[in-house]
Amino acid sequence: MIPLYRAGDSLLHRMPVGPKFLVIFLAALAASLYRENLWVLLAIWATVLIGFICSGLGLGGFAAQLWRLKWLVVVLVIPQLIFLTPTEAGFNVSRVLAVVLLAALFTLTTATSEILGACERVLRPIDPQLQRVGLSAERISLALSLTIRSVPVILSFYADIREAQRARGMRPSPRATVMPLLVMSLRHAEETAEALAARGVR
Amino acid sequence: MRNIAQMSMFAALVAVLGQLPAIPLAGGVPITLQTLGVMLAGAILGPWRGAGAIALLHLLVAAGLPLLSHGSGGLGVYAGPTAGFALGWIPGAFVVGLIVQASWPLRLWRTILGTVLGGILVVYACGLPVMAYQMGLGLDQAVLLNLAFLPGDAIKAAVAIAVTHSLLRAYPAPFSYARDRVRAASR
Numbered sequence: 001m002i003p004l005y006r007a008g009d010s011l012l013h014r015m016p017v018g019p020k021f022l023v024i025f026l027a028a029l030a031a032s033l034y035r036e037n038l039w040v041l042l043a044i045w046a047t048v049l050i051g052f053i054c055s056g057l058g059l060g061g062f063a064a065q066l067w068r069l070k071w072l073v074v075v076l077v078i079p080q081l082i083f084l085t086p087t088e089a090g091f092n093v094s095r096v097l098a099v100v101l102l103a104a105l106f107t108l109t110t111a112t113s114e115i116l117g118a119c120e121r122v123l124r125p126i127d128p129q130l131q132r133v134g135l136s137a138e139r140i141s142l143a144l145s146l147t148i149r150s151v152p153v154i155l156s157f158y159a160d161i162r163e164a165q166r167a168r169g170m171r172p173s174p175r176a177t178v179m180p181l182l183v184m185s186l187r188h189a190e191e192t193a194e195a196l197a198a199r200g201v202r
Numbered sequence: 203m204r205n206i207a208q209m210s211m212f213a214a215l216v217a218v219l220g221q222l223p224a225i226p227l228a229g230g231v232p233i234t235l236q237t238l239g240v241m242l243a244g245a246i247l248g249p250w251r252g253a254g255a256i257a258l259l260h261l262l263v264a265a266g267l268p269l270l271s272h273g274s275g276g277l278g279v280y281a282g283p284t285a286g287f288a289l290g291w292i293p294g295a296f297v298v299g300l301i302v303q304a305s306w307p308l309r310l311w312r313t314i315l316g317t318v319l320g321g322i323l324v325v326y327a328c329g330l331p332v333m334a335y336q337m338g339l340g341l342d343q344a345v346l347l348n349l350a351f352l353p354g355d356a357i358k359a360a361v362a363i364a365v366t367h368s369l370l371r372a373y374p375a376p377f378s379y380a381r382d383r384v385r386a387a388s389r
Contacts, residue, residue, distance in 0.1 A: 004266050004276045028281055035338070068274075072282060076337060083343045092338040099281040107266040107276030115265035140261075143206045143213075147258050148267070150214035158218060174235060174361050177222075181215070182242065182365065183373050189211035190375070193204040201203060 003112045004104075012055040012109040017118040024106045028099045035095060044098040051105045065104050069097065116144060142201070146192065150185075157184045205251055208376060212243045212255035213262070217269035234271040237355060240291045241321035241362035244298025245313060246369065248379025253296040260289065283336040290328025297324045302366070303380035313366055317359045322352075 007013075012020070027044055034040040052062040076096060080089035123130065123137035130136055161180050165172060216239035244252035259269060268275035270288065279288060301316030302308060326348065334344035370377065 002268070004268055024277070032336075069278075076283065079339065079343070079347050080337065083339055088338060092336075096281075096283060096336055100278040103277035103279075103281040107278065110266065112262075112266045116261075119261065119265070139206060143210050143258055144261060146207065146210035147213045147217075147262060150211050151217055151269070154211075154214050154218045155221075158222065174238065174358075175364060178219075178235070178238065178242075178361065178365055179368055179372075181218075182246075182369060185211045185215050186208065186246075186373060186376050189207040190204065192211070193207040196203050196207070 004107050005111050006057060006061070006108050007111075008056045008109065010054055010056040010109070012051060012105070015109075017110055017114055020106060020110065024102055027102055031095055031099050036091070041091070041095055041098065044102065045094070048098055048101045048105065051102070055105065055109050057108060061108070062101075065101055065108075066097075069100060072100065073097070116141070150188075153188060154181070154185055157181055157188075160184075208247060209251050209255040209258055212239070212247060212252070213258040215239055216243060216256065216259055217262075220269065220271040221273065235358065236271050237291070237321065237325065238358040238362055240295050240325070241298055241317050241359060242365060244295035244300075244320055245302045245317060245362060245366045246376050247299065248303045248377075249296045249299035251379070252299040253292050256291045256295050260292070263288075283333045284329065285336075286332025287325055287329030290325040293328065294320050294325040296320070299379065303377065303383070306377075306380040306384040308367070308370060308377070308380060310363075310367065313363050314359075317362050317366075321359055321362065322355050 027047060030040055031044050049062070052058065052065075055061075073093070076093050077089065080092055084092070120137055120141055123140060127137050130140075158177070158181060161177060161184075162172065165176065170176065216236060219239040220234045220236035222235060240256060243255045246252070247255060263269050263275045263279060264277060266276050270279055279285060297320030298316045299320075301319060302313050304312060330341060330344045330348065333339075333348075334341045337344070339347075
């Protein structure tokens with residue numbers, strides 16, 4: 001599982017998570033609210049381009065991100081051209097693309113661990129309120145790291161199931177795959193819970 | 203502790219289901235088994251843990267891990283036109299769990315009702331307005347666009363119902379929400 005984050009040392013990389021998130025959130029909000037305004041749209045696109053250049057990803061990185069969004073473009077453009085005029089379609093498609101690219105810029109320049117750390121810092125002060133509804137910042141962090149660790153485990157379960165199916169000459173069907181995957185995953189959850197309890201995690 | 207392990211496991215399971223080679227739909231738009239995982243999360247873990255599992259997944263996606271269908275992820279997901287569908291999984295799984303696990307032993311009609319209502323209707327009810335707004339379309343036009351996905355979702359609902367009831371026989375331990383409710387009621 002490779003995070004979408006690209007390591008670097010640019011201005012955007014060094015910007016603290018909170019303000020960076022806020023700037024991008026406000027820009028996206030502005031783009032959605034002033035949707036007919038050409039200047040807002042151009043400003044967002046300029047921000048996106050400057051952001052990519054400043055973050056060291058460059059125009060190559062920009063093109064790579066656009067290519068990742070090829071399906072989105074197809075899904076966006078076809079119905080727009082059926083239902084709306086070309087000008088409206090152009091506005092809508094370029095607005096959605098700009099906002100998605102802007103958000104991608106945040107993801108590309110902020111390490112996952114940094115975002116999760118910021119999450120925990122936000123949750124810490126409201127810990128008493130969380131505990132009233134049976135949650136706690138610690139438990140949420142534990143659940144997040146358990147999830148990350150579980151993805152490769154489940155992928156290896158899937159590989160085992162496929163191998164067993166192939167050995168029996170079975171064609172893969174959703175049900176014949178999901179059923180054993182579920183049982184194996186739930187058993188594994190049980191074992192994980194026991195292992196955690198044995199280590200005194202409550 | 204068991205609850206946390208189960209929620210994490212299910213969050214990871216939904217993520218993995220989105221990466222598996224999927225059934226290519228006519229027209230080349232690939233559909234994945236990810237929403238099947240959402241339905242199963244609600245049906246098996248019940249409303250709170252089911253919705254919690256999906257919320258965990260969303261936290262990690264927002265933090266930049268490529269856990270949604272075919273390696274998509276990051277904040278961009280929530281800025282795109284399908285954001286409503288993805289976020290609609292949380293109330294979706296909740297409603298599935300609420301209806302499916304309203305009684306113990308589970309009843310087939312309730313599983314069918316819950317899976318269709320929560321797994322399809324609630325998700326669409328969250329997804330369509332966001333999509334219509336983002337793309338500048340009318341709600342009716344957005345509905346028309348998404349009709350293509352309805353057969354796929356119906357098949358996934360059917361698989362979810364069958365799998366839920368098979369699991370009930372094979373490994374009933376995780377269905378603790380419905381069991382505990384009945385035990386609390388009889389006390």
